[in-house]
Amino acid sequence: MSKVLLVTGASTGIGLETAKAAAAAGWSVVAGMRKPFDLPGIDVRPLDVTDPDSVAACVAGVAADHGRLDALVNNAGVGNTVPTIEQADLAAFRANIEVNFFGVVAMTKAALPHLRAAGGRVLTVGSTRGLVGQPFNEAYCAAKFAVEGFMEALAPVARGLGVTVVLVEPGPVLQTAFAANTGVTRESLLASAGPYEPVLRPYLDWVARTAWPGAQPAAEIAAIILAALADPDPPLRVLTSDWAREFAAVKLADPDGTEIRRRASSWLV
């Protein structure tokens, strides 16, 4: 019987590539989407990670119909929509954290009983923006930092119960709907920037000029996710490129989390 994998936010980008690559690698894949569409060989189910009923129905349905859940890939996420907190209404700030953080919490909580039963794993797509705060990404960075703390705290405990926790941390990723899904453009950001326009404009120029150093295609991230799912003993944190490792190492003394996980695990025996 093939192992069962549930991927959230599987309609585009990293989630879609992961679902397709996992199905090709022999997993029984369940693709969670807000607006489901057919994917050959994949069980596509409705899933909004911010809706408790949707989360409960999806996870219970997978357990009932497949009889098990071996891995959850927390991938669903949204980008920042306003330049800074001065332009954000708090509802928009909270909405970002609702998807990027509480969506991960809700899915992980719902999946854990099944992952414990299967000796499975929860893999979450974080970001180097969860390790290093970056300009004009306040809500997004706050949410991704929260994901880091949540998963780093859970990892040694879950490990004691046979569940592996992994964070996959890309730097910039190309060929996804991430920027388009925010609904903002260079022009709309500049128009809403107010007094921040003199610092926003050079940032946007830098982005246009460099096209993001270290950027990787979504399919490359999916391959790294598949490898982390197959690795018998993956590190807590998988940085997806040399660029991401170097950038994270500027800040972290333990970039892949091995030492933190070892120390925290030693408190549990």
Ligand SMILES: NC(=O)c1ccc[n+]([C@@H]2O[C@H](COP(=O)([O-])OP(=O)(O)OC[C@H]3O[C@@H](n4cnc5c(N)ncnc54)[C@H](OP(=O)(O)O)[C@@H]3O)[C@@H](O)[C@H]2O)c1
């Ligand atoms: N792109 C990057 O540069 C980058 C870098 C590092 C990390 N990441 C992370 O990678 C993950 C995937 O992003 P991506 O780049 O592949 O972008 P993407 O193409 O925009 O994919 C995001 C997915 O999340 C889904 N989603 C959004 N809100 C949701 C909700 N409430 N419930 C369920 N699904 C929801 C979207 O579904 P809809 O189609 O319904 O909107 C979409 O399928 C995210 O966690 C992101 O933070 C991205």
